[in-house]
Amino acid sequence: MTILVLKTIGLMVLLGVGGFGGIVWLVPRLRLNILLTVALSLLLGIAVYTGLAQTLLFNESFEYVDKLVWLLAALGLASALVAAYKYRQRLAQPLRPRVSHVAVLALSLVVFAPIAIFSILYPLTAWDAKMIWMVKAKAIYVEPHLPNTLFDSALFDSAHKDYPLGLPTLVASHYRWYQGVSEQPVALTYVIFLWLIVLTVTGALLQFAGRTALGLAAALVIIFASGDFLYFAGLGLADIPLSAMFTVSLLGLWGALLSGDSGRSRLWLSLGGFFALASAMFKNEGAPFIILYALAAAVIFWFCRRSVKGGAPVFRVKWGRAAAWLLAYATVLLPLLLWHQRKAQLGYEVDLFLENVNRSVTEYLDRTIETVHWFIIELPSAQNWGWALLPAVLLAIAGAVVWIIRHRSGLMLVPLALLVGQLGVYVVIYIVSPHDLTWHVTTSIDRLLVQVVPALYLSTALLWLLLLSKKSVYSTD
Amino acid sequence: MTLSQQPEQTQRHLLAVIVVIIAGVHALLFGYWMVRTALPLTLSQAGIKPAQEIFDQHDPYQAVRSFLSQRKKSNQLAGLVLVGERVSPPSRFDLEVYYELYPVLPIKVARGSNELAGLVKNAQRHDAFISDSVLELDPTEFDLIAGQDAHIYIKR
Numbered sequence: 001m002t003i004l005v006l007k008t009i010g011l012m013v014l015l016g017v018g019g020f021g022g023i024v025w026l027v028p029r030l031r032l033n034i035l036l037t038v039a040l041s042l043l044l045g046i047a048v049y050t051g052l053a054q055t056l057l058f059n060e061s062f063e064y065v066d067k068l069v070w071l072l073a074a075l076g077l078a079s080a081l082v083a084a085y086k087y088r089q090r091l092a093q094p095l096r097p098r099v100s101h102v103a104v105l106a107l108s109l110v111v112f113a114p115i116a117i118f119s120i121l122y123p124l125t126a127w128d129a130k131m132i133w134m135v136k137a138k139a140i141y142v143e144p145h146l147p148n149t150l151f152d153s154a155l156f157d158s159a160h161k162d163y164p165l166g167l168p169t170l171v172a173s174h175y176r177w178y179q180g181v182s183e184q185p186v187a188l189t190y191v192i193f194l195w196l197i198v199l200t201v202t203g204a205l206l207q208f209a210g211r212t213a214l215g216l217a218a219a220l221v222i223i224f225a226s227g228d229f230l231y232f233a234g235l236g237l238a239d240i241p242l243s244a245m246f247t248v249s250l251l252g253l254w255g256a257l258l259s260g261d262s263g264r265s266r267l268w269l270s271l272g273g274f275f276a277l278a279s280a281m282f283k284n285e286g287a288p289f290i291i292l293y294a295l296a297a298a299v300i301f302w303f304c305r306r307s308v309k310g311g312a313p314v315f316r317v318k319w320g321r322a323a324a325w326l327l328a329y330a331t332v333l334l335p336l337l338l339w340h341q342r343k344a345q346l347g348y349e350v351d352l353f354l355e356n357v358n359r360s361v362t363e364y365l366d367r368t369i370e371t372v373h374w375f376i377i378e379l380p381s382a383q384n385w386g387w388a389l390l391p392a393v394l395l396a397i398a399g400a401v402v403w404i405i406r407h408r409s410g411l412m413l414v415p416l417a418l419l420v421g422q423l424g425v426y427v428v429i430y431i432v433s434p435h436d437l438t439w440h441v442t443t444s445i446d447r448l449l450v451q452v453v454p455a456l457y458l459s460t461a462l463l464w465l466l467l468l469s470k471k472s473v474y475s476t477d
Numbered sequence: 478m479t480l481s482q483q484p485e486q487t488q489r490h491l492l493a494v495i496v497v498i499i500a501g502v503h504a505l506l507f508g509y510w511m512v513r514t515a516l517p518l519t520l521s522q523a524g525i526k527p528a529q530e531i532f533d534q535h536d537p538y539q540a541v542r543s544f545l546s547q548r549k550k551s552n553q554l555a556g557l558v559l560v561g562e563r564v565s566p567p568s569r570f571d572l573e574v575y576y577e578l579y580p581v582l583p584i585k586v587a588r589g590s591n592e593l594a595g596l597v598k599n600a601q602r603h604d605a606f607i608s609d610s611v612l613e614l615d616p617t618e619f620d621l622i623a624g625q626d627a628h629i630y631i632k633r
Contacts, residue, residue: 111507118515121522215493219500226506386503391495468489 004178004185005120011177012042012192014073019045021076022328024083028090029267030255034097035105035203039196040271043248045072047278047332050170054281054335057169058342062144065173100214104202107218111225112195119187119234128447129236132160134183136168141175146342161348164339166281167238187234193241194233198224200247201458208258209465216461224454227386228446238283239447243454245279245286246422248272249293250455253415254462256300265304269297270325278332284350285451288425296418303411367437371430374441375423384446389453392460399463412466415459419452606630 019041027037049072053065084091097105124130136159139150151161174186198221205213205220232240252272256265276293280286342348359367379390400413410417426448433440596603600614608628614621619630 114511114515114519117519121518216496219496219503222500222503222507226503226510230507230510386499386506388499388503391499395492395495464492468492 001120001182001185004182005188007178008174008185008188011069011174012046012189014069015045015049016042017045017080018048018069018072018076019043021072021079022048022324024080024091025324026267026271027083027094028087030259030264030271031094031207033203033207034095034101035199036207036251037095038105039199039203040248042192043196043200043244043275044328045076046170047245047275047281048072048328049173050166050281051278051332051335053173054165054169055331055338057140057144057165058146058335058338060145062140062172062176065176069173069177098206098211100206100211100217101203103214104206104217104221105199108195108198108202108221111221112191112198115194115225115230115233116188116191119191120184122187122234124183124187124236126235126237131155131158132163133167133238134171134236135159136165137171137175138181140165140168140172141181144172147346151346161346162284162343162350163238164281164283164286164336166283166335167241171236183236187236190236190240191233193244194224194229197240197244197247197454200244200251201454201461204251204254204458205461205465208254208462209469212469213461213465216465220457220461223386223388223457227381227388228384228450231384232447232450237447239450242279242282242285243451245275245282246289246451247454247458248275249279249289250415250418250458252276253293253296253300253418254459256297256304257412257414258462258466262304265301269301273297274325274328274332277329277336280336281332283451285422285425285448289422292418292421292425295421296414299414300411364431367431368427370437371427371441374445375427378445378449381446384449385453388457389449392453392457395464396456396460399460399467402467403463406467412463415455416463419456419459422452601632603632605632 016038020037022044023032023037023041026032026040032040049068052068052072053062056062056064056068124134135155136151139148139156143150150156151159170189171186174189175181178185201220201224202217205217249272252268252270252275255268255271259265259268273293276286276290278286279289378384379393380387381389396416400416403412404410430437430441596606597612597614600606601618606612606614606619606629608630611628612630614630618633620633621628621630
């Protein structure tokens with residue numbers, strides 16, 4: 001087991017190096033601090049690797065997935081060396097660790113180390129983890145291609161064959177890395193996803209609000225280590241990786257709003273857009289999120305373009321950079337398109353809407369009221385959210401009202417509006433679902449909320465830090 | 478006075494109090510989880526406390542898992558019989574065992590009382606049974622490993 005855990009750490013380090021090769025070019029322009037650099041590098045590395053691994057799977061070349069790890073790491077290292085040579089001081093300055101960064105990083109490691117150890121030792125018990133995600137990982141490991149005869153076995157009857165293959169492919173690539181099937185050490189990767197959410201949220205607070213946010217950042221580390229986050233951390237569900245992608249996308253919107261420069265705004269929006277696309281590799285909820293993100297990004301792009309003076313010309317395109325972004329986007333877009341093509345070929349339909357349900361308007365209205373009722377009941381849950389969700393929601397509403405009264409503008413509320421839109425999609429799915437509503441909601445509501453709550457905490461915290469601070473632009477602290 | 482007109486200092490203090498209370502509750506929850514669950518599991522893995530008890534507490538299929546993993550390693554799965562009523566959707570028991578065995582499935586699934594009676598009558602033809610209920614097998618021929626929700630019988 002120890003060797004497999006070390007192999008998992010090695011895999012993550014190599015993917016982190018690969019991702020750093022891309023993020024390093026953004027560090028000087030976006031002045032990313034060390035926490036955000038670590039989080040974004042690893043998430044970028046994992047997302048690109050997952051996308052390319054799926055592309056290999058769909059092209060019957062999955063056996064090259066081990067070599068892909070080394071290739072990404074080598075390219076990342078080469079890219080980092082070139083960037084270091086080119087930027088030198090401009091790179092060293094933002095990455096220089098401050099006391100606040102080191103303190104938050106140390107606290108997160110102290111808190112997450114026992115969670116990681118526990119998750120590795122804890123048996124895999126979550127139903128969805130086994131019967132939706134892990135079983136597909138086994139199938140991909142044993143038969144590394146699609147169509148996969150194992151997908152036609154009885155075990156897959158309740159496995160939602162239409163769900164994206166991002167997580168199963170990532171886990172199957174772990175198995176190839178281990179040279180055998182072992183679920184327990186993979187739990188470390190799931191916990192790392194949650195740890196990266198924490199680094200993203202705390203790193204963003206310190207980036208945009210400076211040392212004044214240190215107390216809040218420390219509190220958030222603790223808040224993320226209890227309730228449903230603690231429970232879901234190592235379970236092997238796709239919701240935490242999806243949540244990580246959503247959180248970084250929201251960071252992209254906030255970065256664009258707070259950067260005070262149209263050139264940097266575009267960079268932030270492009271970065272967030274990449275992770276919005278990547279989210280659809282992990283779960284179907286990523287698809288509506290892409291649309292909502294595109295709308296939010298368009299609004300921010302339009303208004304930031306008009307409000308910022310002296311920024312770079314909006315439509316001046318640097319072809320080298322554009323090509324790099326296109327390449328990055330292609331790594332996650334291509335597997336998405338290939339998967340949709342394969343799904344259509346193999347007849348894997350969305351089973352949530354398979355049954356033809358005839359309901360009256362009154363029934364739909366009843367289901368709507370009941371769904372909203374379930375969401376309201378969930379808010380004060382001590383077991384799932386440790387009484388943090390209700391205050392966060394109330395603070396978000398109060399912050400939005402105060403902001404509109406004070407500034408007569410809703411631009412800073414676009415990230416929160418995106419989250420409301422995403423929750424609206426979940427409500428609609430519950431309403432049209434053919435399943436018994438109580439069963440459907442009670443078995444999934446906390447997992448759906450886990451997807452958006454980190455982004456909600458981030459957005460609420462940033463909104464209030466802005467409200468309470470006179471400084472509302474980019475901080476390099 | 479509206480909220481927006483209140484002194485910023487007051488708002489800061491109010492928010493700080495909210496954050497401290499919430500973080501305090503979470504620190505207590507985290508501490509409770511550490512002492513109650515994480516630490517005992519870690520100690521059991523280090524051999525300081527018996528592991529089986531803690532694993533069974535969280536995972537009723539642990540006995541099935543360890544049995545199947547041993548069998549898989551030694552390629553002794555050929556004579557295994559899974560006894561469980563397979564319905565739609567499949568029972569938790571069936572799927573748990575299927576998942577553990579998957580994708581190696583050289584198992585026979587017994588459904589219904591007649592089939593089960595036939596299997597028990599000719600039990601000596603099989604190496605092992607995994608069942609979600611107690612089977613009336615000759616204890617001189619089969620050892621019983623009783624899990625919490627599963628019963629494993631292995632030929633002596």
